[in-house]
Amino acid sequence: MxxxxxxxxxxxxxxxxxxxxxxxxxxxxxxxxxxxxxxxxxxxxxxxxxxxxxxxxxxxxxxRNKAELLLAVLDHRDELARSRFAFEQHAGRGALDDLIALADYNSTIPGVIELFCTLSAEATSPDHPAHDFFRKRYENSRQIVVDALSVIRAEGGLRDGVDIPSAAARSIAVWDGLQIQWLLDRTALDMADELRACFDEFLIEDLAPPRRALPGPVESPGTADAGGTAPADSGESTSELRMPERTRSAR
Amino acid sequence: MxxxxxxxxxxxxxxxxxxxxxxxxxxxxxxxxxxxxxxxxxxxxxxxxxxxxxxxxxxxxxxRNKAELLLAVLDHRDELARSRFAFEQHAGRGALDDLIALADYNSTIPGVIELFCTLSAEATSPDHPAHDFFRKRYENSRQIVVDALSVIRAEGGLRDGVDIPSAAARSIAVWDGLQIQWLLDRTALDMADELRACFDEFLIEDLAPPRRALPGPVESPGTADAGGTAPADSGESTSELRMPERTRSAR
The missing domain is CATH 1.10.10.60 (Homeodomain-like)
Known part of the structure; x- marks a missing residue:
């Protein structure tokens, strides 16, 4: 009241x-x-x-309309994640580990991924109310990977010849595309494993296996449940996750 | 009549x-x-x-409805491409060159890419009329890259340790994600260049520069026109393009 x-x-x-x-x-x-x-x-x-x-x-x-409400839901989702996870500002390889763990956590909330995929595609129209939001969100996401790879290069951990802005754009792109393929067929791939493989292409030493939000990834077609069971409590293994978007200002 | x-x-x-x-x-x-x-x-x-x-x-x-019409338009688009281009069945590196040239050609038809992005995202819902279409389309697309990389491995051109199914899934994923980022900001990246960079990560020897549908890619922010000018006649340089989807049966 x-x-x-x-x-x-x-x-x-x-x-x-x-x-x-x-x-x-x-x-x-x-x-x-x-x-x-x-x-x-x-x-x-x-x-x-x-x-x-x-x-x-x-x-x-x-x-005002359904699109604006959807946009507000995405903002709200970020807020929920911020209140749930400690947004530690890891740098370099630690930041990439965080992104991979986030990709894994996202597999426990397929409805929200679906929402995000649909809205980002619609928002490519310049007159869409969420157009600027997504444009900035992608700028920001790319920058997070640019920052991580730059730190890794300074530490001597990046392979020769890696173009950092290009690698960052491709990493964010592969993440988006993996979500679509995974939503269409959850037995086709594991998003966290594939994002890690994408990052490993740039690194001299491979990253550690993903931190899992739920015990055990989907490893064989027989264990996938496209209907989606409710995610188990994931507090213990995801407490160090942070969201990739909106935790730093776009540059 | x-x-x-x-x-x-x-x-x-x-x-x-x-x-x-x-x-x-x-x-x-x-x-x-x-x-x-x-x-x-x-x-x-x-x-x-x-x-x-x-x-x-x-x-x-x-x-029956707008969704079914959209699906038919995508089919129709494939038909138009088949009648316009010679669908030569290149193998190995030649097949990857074709895919890169197609990614470049797609930049001349942004409205169709937008349509494809939106519909594929929506179709992730299992009850969407285009769900099975896209699921098979992705299976097919991944298989084309699997076939190409397998030929390259047999020729000794693949880097050690490349997991071919994983590399194929990530290549198709990066293509999708690049389209979204490009539609949101056409100055952010060149789709063909980034897809080529993605493939080059797997290869001992880099691929050749993309065959261009239009003379000269967008290279600086100042030259991008998000409004989209009509594409010039692209017959001469794209005559060897082929579509990645539906030219082989899904396995």
């Missing part, structure tokens, strides 16, 4: 604004759940509105 | 079926033009129907 006693200096934070912020958070939680389980196409504004006991028109008072 | 004199052995090919086939081709040409210029989101069934002087209901008699 909202506070009803206004205090001059913090009136907006405690009054109607605070109520609106709470409502937004409720909507985002509902939208996250709906899109993660039903996917982007089937997740409807109506279902989200019903979950928070609002009308669709009421929901659209907080988010 | 349809032939009206039925001939027993070819009645269906010349009669109503032939008319229906021509109508479908007209719709596909219109849909290709609309989706390629307006993109997936903005290209409407209504606009496509208007181009072929039909009602939207009439159009939906030929294609």
């Amino acid at each position: 909202p506070r009803v006693t206004p205090t001059p200096r913090t009136a907006t934070a405690r009054g109607p604004y605070a109520k609106s912020a709470r409502t937004r958070t409720l909507i985002l939680d509902a939208a996250f759940a709906v899109f993660a389980s039903a996917g982007y196409r089937k997740g409807s504004l109506r279902e989200i509105a019903e979950r928070v006991d609002m009308s669709e028109a009421g929901l659209l008072h907080h988010f | 349809p032939r009206v004199t039925p001939t027993p052995r070819t009645a269906t090919a010349r009669g109503p079926y032939a008319k229906s086939a021509r109508t479908r081709t007209l719709i596909l040409d219109a849909a290709f033009a609309v989706f390629a210029s307006a993109g997936y989101r903005k290209g409407s069934l209504r606009e496509i129907a208007e181009r072929v002087d039909m009602s939207e209901a009439g159009l939906l008699h030929h294609f």
Whole structure:
């Protein structure tokens, strides 16, 4: 329930604004759940509105349209990850290890990956509301890999002839493409293993095996469950994960 | 106009079926033009129907829904490429050269890439009408790279330790991811150069520079035109291109 006693200096934070912020958070939680389980196409504004006991028109008072709500969900996802994981600023090989562990963790939330894939593809249209968001997100992601490889080069750990900006663009590209192939056929590949193999191409010494969010990767077609079981508690092995996006400013 | 004199052995090919086939081709040409210029989101069934002087209901008699029409457009695109290019079955390094030239050619048809990116992401949902199409398409694409790298290994041209299925999955993945990054920012990278760099990681001897569909790649931010000028005639330098998908059966 909202506070009803206004205090001059913090009136907006405690009054109607605070109520609106709470409502937004409720909507985002509902939208996250709906899109993660039903996917982007089937997740409807109506279902989200019903979950928070609002009308669709009421929901659209907080988010102009479905695209804007999706964008807010992605932001919200980053926030959830930040509150869940310690965002340690590893450098060099440690940063690459973190990215691989994140790729593995993502395999426990396929609905969110699906959402991300769909929205990033749509957002390639210059007039899409999420266009600038994704453009900056990719700039930022590439820069994280550039920074990691630059540190590794300074340490003498990079193979001769590696073009760092090119290697960074390809690493982020392979990650995206692996997600699409994995979503289409979860027996076809292991995202963390393949991202690690991609990084290993640039390094004199191979990286360590991925830290796993769940015990044991999918290793054979027989063990894959495309329907997706609920992920087990992954607190112990993923506590050092950090998100690749938005933890540093785009340059 | 349809032939009206039925001939027993070819009645269906010349009669109503032939008319229906021509109508479908007209719709596909219109849909290709609309989706390629307006993109997936903005290209409407209504606009496509208007181009072929039909009602939207009439159009939906030929294609059940927008998704099915999009899928048919992708098939149609493959057909156009087959009739335009000589699909020579190069093996080994020649096959990789072909794929790189195709990646370059794709940069002249950004609307179609956008369409492909959007639809492949959506189709990751198991109940999407294009799900099986894309799953097989990726199997097929990976197999083409597997075949090429296997020939190169037999010739002694592959670096030690390259895992061919993994390298193939990552090559196709990097291609997809490069398309997204390129569509978001055409100054960020050159798709053909990066795909070639990806392949070169596996090879003892680097591949030749890409065959270009248009004279001169975009080399500096100042020369990029995100609005897209019409591609110049590209017949002479792309005549040896072949499409990577559907030219071999999936295994």
